Amino acid sequence: xxxxxxxxxxxxxxxxxxxxxxxxxxxxxxxxxxxxxxxxxxxxxxxxxxxxxxxxxxxxxxxxxxxxxxxxxxxxxxxxxxxxxxx
Amino acid sequence: xxxxxxxxxxxxxxxxxxxxxxxxxxxxxxxxxxxxxxxxxxxxxxxxxxxxxxxxxxxxxxxxxxxxxxxxxxxxxxxxxxxxxxxxxxxxxxxxxxxxxxxxxxxxxxxxxxxxxxxxxxxxxxxxxxxxxxxxxxxxxxxxxxxxxxxxxxxxxxxxxxxxxxxxxxxxxxxxxxxxxxxxxxxxxxxxxxxxxxxxxxxxxxxxxxxxxxxxxxxxxxxxxxxxxxxxxxxxxxxxxxxxxxxxxxxxxxxxxxxxxxxxxxxxxxxxxxxxxxxxxxxxxxxxxxxxxxxxxxxxxxxxxxxxxxxxxxxxxxxxxxxxxxxxxxxxxxxxxxxxxxxxxxxxxxxxxxxxxx
Numbered sequence: 001x002x003x004x005x006x007x008x009x010x011x012x013x014x015x016x017x018x019x020x021x022x023x024x025x026x027x028x029x030x031x032x033x034x035x036x037x038x039x040x041x042x043x044x045x046x047x048x049x050x051x052x053x054x055x056x057x058x059x060x061x062x063x064x065x066x067x068x069x070x071x072x073x074x075x076x077x078x079x080x081x082x083x084x085x086x087x
Numbered sequence: 088x089x090x091x092x093x094x095x096x097x098x099x100x101x102x103x104x105x106x107x108x109x110x111x112x113x114x115x116x117x118x119x120x121x122x123x124x125x126x127x128x129x130x131x132x133x134x135x136x137x138x139x140x141x142x143x144x145x146x147x148x149x150x151x152x153x154x155x156x157x158x159x160x161x162x163x164x165x166x167x168x169x170x171x172x173x174x175x176x177x178x179x180x181x182x183x184x185x186x187x188x189x190x191x192x193x194x195x196x197x198x199x200x201x202x203x204x205x206x207x208x209x210x211x212x213x214x215x216x217x218x219x220x221x222x223x224x225x226x227x228x229x230x231x232x233x234x235x236x237x238x239x240x241x242x243x244x245x246x247x248x249x250x251x252x253x254x255x256x257x258x259x260x261x262x263x264x265x266x267x268x269x270x271x272x273x274x275x276x277x278x279x280x281x282x283x284x285x286x287x288x289x290x291x292x293x294x295x296x297x298x299x300x301x302x303x304x305x306x307x308x309x310x311x312x313x314x315x316x317x318x319x320x321x322x323x324x325x326x327x328x329x330x331x332x333x334x335x336x337x338x339x340x341x342x343x344x345x346x347x348x349x350x351x352x353x354x355x356x357x358x359x360x361x362x363x364x365x366x367x368x369x370x371x372x373x374x375x376x377x378x379x380x381x382x383x384x385x386x387x388x389x390x391x392x393x394x395x396x397x398x399x400x401x402x403x404x405x406x407x408x409x410x411x412x413x414x415x416x417x418x419x420x421x422x423x424x425x426x427x428x429x430x431x432x433x434x435x436x437x438x439x440x441x442x443x444x445x
Contacts, residue, residue, distance in 0.1 A: 007144070013145070013161055041162065041164060044163050044164070044167075046145070049168075049170040054146060055143075057144060
């Protein structure tokens with residue numbers, strides 16, 4: 001089960017959503033889908049239809065830039081980051 | 088009774104509260120996690136406030152509060168054109184009327200919620216309109232990419248719907264959105280038109296609350312009046328300092344009284360000569376009065392956006408507007424004098440006035 005660290009901007013959108021989650025899945029996408037099953041709508045806040053990552057969302061698996069299709073291991077860490085944007 | 092202003096800004100929603108004398112206002116905010124708010128509305132019968140928000144990080148949602156803004160939930164469920172469809176970049180307009188809740192979005196489309204904003208479904212993308220092929224071109228929309236900037240049921244015939252598509256004009260349906268027809272007859276364009284029926288830049292359109300056949304618009308090139316629910320438009324720009332502006336509001340009790348805030352039509356799009364001025368007609372556009380008492384100048388170089396001007400419906404109505412530089416001004420004497428009621432807010436996109444009973 002991978003560890004998923006979520007960006008703090010997404011936490012207030014869902015009741016009881018903690019920044020560090022555990023999620024099953026063989027890929028980043030599967031792990032995010034597993035989180036969405038617990039917090040309905042979370043996937044839409046990170047991904048556009050497809051799904052594909054939103055333009056300003058970045059993902060790292062074990063500190064390496066990743067995509068939704070990137071494999072994850074049972075002891076992987078997935079960091080979901082809000083890219084630098086705005087003003 | 089409680090008077091509330093919903094002020095949507097680049098950095099969240101703010102709520103200004105007052106009693107009916109409207110002398111003293113308190114401010115709450117930023118609400119909605121400081122997401123950029125494009126438009127916020129309330130429905131007194133539903134007891135709900137909604138705020139359309141779009142985040143660079145997390146996409147588009149509509150926030151809602153059923154306790155006058157104390158607590159909030161959000162949902163973007165159903166706000167999508169689906170895989171392979173055009174992107175939905177934002178919801179830019181909200182409408183609650185006749186028990187129905189609509190969201191206007193970019194790319195241009197209208198969504199409806201049957202459960203108070205918890206979920207949404209696509210209502211119409213005006214597929215029968217020739218203009219649609221054009222507005223789906225990535226570079227065809229004006230700056231800001233607002234898409235459908237208003238969805239308006241006719242006050243006396245709710246199955247008659249009006250949709251305002253940014254940069255393309257008004258479209259009208261008599262069959263609850265099954266089919267549409269352009270509704271821009273009499274408007275001007277200072278640019279070549281592919282079809283004289285559409286291609287007009289209608290910044291803001293309003294119904295008179297006391298005469299459902301009377302409408303007014305502020306467009307990119309002119310202010311117009313209609314006496315036949317938009318079937319034909321008559322230009323009433325003469326007497327205004329320019330034909331360009333964004334917001335407009337109709338007087339809640341007098342069909343002939345209407346307010347606009349013209350700005351420099353060039354790059355600035357700020358007040359003429361740096362003097363903040365509201366312009367009012369009391370005879371349906373035959374004559375205009377420049378209203379500046381209590382408003383700053385000659386170095387008030389600011390603008391007011393299309394949803395930035397509103398009125399409450401009290402017997403002596405309040406007229407309010409919010410500026411690009413974060414001030415809110417109000418008048419309770421039909422615009423004869425103005426008072427600043429908030430300052431230092433983020434840039435303001437929308438102002439709506441609500442009177443809550445009790």
